[in-house]
Amino acid sequence: MGESYDAVVIGAGPNGLAAAITLAQAGRSVLVREANATVGGSCRSAELTLPGFIHDICSTVQALALASPFLRGQPLAEHGLELVHPQASFAHPQDDGHAGVAYRSVDQTAETLGRDGVAWKKLFGPLVRDWEKLAPALLGPLPPAPKHPFALANFGLKALRSARSLAEGWFEGEHAKGLFAGVAAHSIAPLEWTGTSAFGLVLGTSAHAGGWPVARGGSQKLADALVSILRSLGGRIETQARVDNIDELPPSKVILCDVTARQLAKLAGHKLPARYTKRLQSFRYGPGVHKVDWALSEPIPWKAAGCRDAGTIHLGGTFDELSSAERDPWEGRFAEKPYVLLVQYPFEPSRAPAGKHTAWAYCHVPHGGDLDVTDRIERQVERFAPGFKDTIIARSVMTPSEMERHNANLIGGDITGGANMFSQILARPVLGLNPYKTPLKGLYLCSSSTPPGGGVHGMCGHNAARIALRNELK
Template sequence: MSTPDLVVIGSGPNGLAAAVTAARAGLDVLVLEGADRPGGAARTEETTLPGFRHDLGAAVQPMALASPFFRRFGLEERVPFITPEISWSHPFEDGTAVHAWRDLDRTAAGLGADGPAYSRLVGPSVRRAREVARFTLGPVLRVPPHPVVAARFGLSVLDQGAPGWNRRWLGRDAPALLTGVMAHTVRPMPSIPSAAAGLALAVQGHAVGWPVPVGGTGAVTDALVADLLAHGGRIETGRPVRDLAELPPARALLFDTSVPVLLDVAGRRLPAPLRAWLRTFRHGAGIGKVDYALDAPVPWLDPTVRRAVTVHVGGTRAQIAAAEADVAAGRVPDRPYVLVAQPSTVDPTRAPAGKHVLWAYTHLPNGSTLDPAELVTSAIERVAPGFRDVVLAANAQSAADIGAWNPNLGGGDLAAGAVSLRQLLARPVPSPEPWHLANGVYLCSAAAAPGPGLHGQGGYLAARSALRHEFGIRTPPRLR
């Protein structure tokens, strides 16, 4: 067997994106994966009952179709996606709900007196959504390719990330609608990182929608693996890497891992000042996740919520912010924020005929051992009375369980590193090329820019960096 030019440690979407890019450039690529299947959290399995297919990580992929890497890769030509008419819904306990339709004007019309303010906040970025995706899915410390678009987006972030985040709103619905998206970052609010990530997701929700891959997120992993193998790459599963001595000689090592795992394996290859800096990198809060097999659709009080795939449960802006503050302080909220995905409402391949799958998580202190099943079930029951009656089976994982299952998600941190302001600017280092850590050593995971999400950009950009520095290849390979 030939000696590889480039080795990727870990086979999550970013690792596979890096491997595909390098293999397409003509390199001999080897991917080493500790689990028995590639994909990391981007896998779909029967975790409750036979025939009910659940996503291990995210079920809805807001950035997949907006990602520059996946556009170059032609993902939509390889994997069928369904994009619901409603990007996300936000139900309240009084039986009402507010909806983020893909149509921005329709969304604004449902926000009453706050509709014009909502349109002014997100509309300019929605109209330039592709340019927004280019700079939000890249390192912060780099001159943006469209500075005017970036500046306009930045003003919106400041508007919703500062203590005066409520000054433009008159009612309950518009701020709650945005706060549900901002809470994806698992951070106290208001904050600049939460506003930046939330508005980036909201912009794509109105520009291209929040799509669901048919059959589950594992279909994206399958497409990446197939392309890698077709271009001569190799994947070895069941190969955890604990020391550099276990690796074959290669000119470039790309780590699709957390920062602590990188330090454990490759620390001695890194300069001492860099090692000291990386030891300050911190994991964020964790999640507790529950997969449900359902006998019928969720009985939401507002039936329109059934038309959404993504649902944010948590009440008003103030209630969600209070719950996130509890988590940041190491407490389990009494009334938590819960992110719900119901992909089988649009994709019947996910469950037996007439049945449904539900994917849900809540935020918990990092490393919490609390079983989240009752916390999540009670939260859904408050806006969907009778939910318990349609549950056939459930599979719950604590934050500690998730961290044990995937060491990159330390303590249940789905983002592989806190989405703080410091780690937004330096992910993992303050550099316009933050993936390149030392000669031949690169970080390509969600712990590197641009951060979490199924977009492949971290892997693609890290591979581009390695191609330039280690192999003198400056022209990016064709990926379609």
């Protein structure tokens, strides 16, 4: 049977690598088996369009990496990672040619929001002040440890509602409502759903507290740094080593699976209690994404000057427009005017040949929906940046099916390991105090189908590995 290990990890995404590093740092022997030829899962980069143009195939903004207690504790810079910050984290233009802009400074942000500036400061000021207490609690296992009850209660009162009720309760004008809607729509859920305000508050606060940087040279550098740390600790990684059944693995005391809930049912359903397997199979996935990467001849010609300062631009106009666009994919429709999440890199010139640029954008589409909506995405960019289409030298397009071919965890194009409905934020993948541990001794789930969910933070893997260490690898 060959070698045996303390732990085998299936999947080398950020969470699988975080789990493996956590175990290796505790002195345990670890093997990671990755299906793809390259490591990183949804944290990889490639020359998708033309030679010399580096694109992040999936994740690009490393706001959660900065907030993550696990990643903050790793010597990532020593292993090649450099984070580069745009002047502003995100911007949201309206048709009047002006944009609300989220700068690191809450005051500077408020200046872009007219009469709602004071309300933005009142909403985000206390959260930014408490961020160092909030981030570890919100990224840990649920329910959060009550170490800072006042900070958590203040957050909870604002977070346990819909993005619409929060925006309408706090703001009067479209610029502030739109700026909040754009960041809350990272939830990939209708903005009227309870809990969508939490996405806007967490990501909005991270924009002020730490910023929204990207990795110099591409997100792959973050995955490569994690691999380098793991190897320095003696951990082993095998690529092009897809696992179809947990029985194929070499002997180990624990197995940690960086796959989503339904994939776990396929890998281990024959050994898990039928009731648990059924719950994994009924775990719900959300809309897919349709993604476009561009090689550009020049920076995007935004009408609103503030958009030139930001890394991320949320396109779609008013709160009501975004709300309608985000409801469509849940009801099986492709939005005519989608909410578009765009990232540009004029502040990070290493991604393109001298004088040239890259940009990345996606919109949400029905689960598994493969209609080509590239034109709808480009029309939304053109709406706020006339002349944009003339700057395109080349493009790469990925539909939900292509996303899933690139990474088996992107079921139907769902990028967060399962839908972010309130019930699945609390019960991820099933309701219980220890969602990482399955009923089968030694088998753990460590992907974004566990708390705290999607994003490059590694906390699902780190949390799962800590529990495995405590329970079975003492």
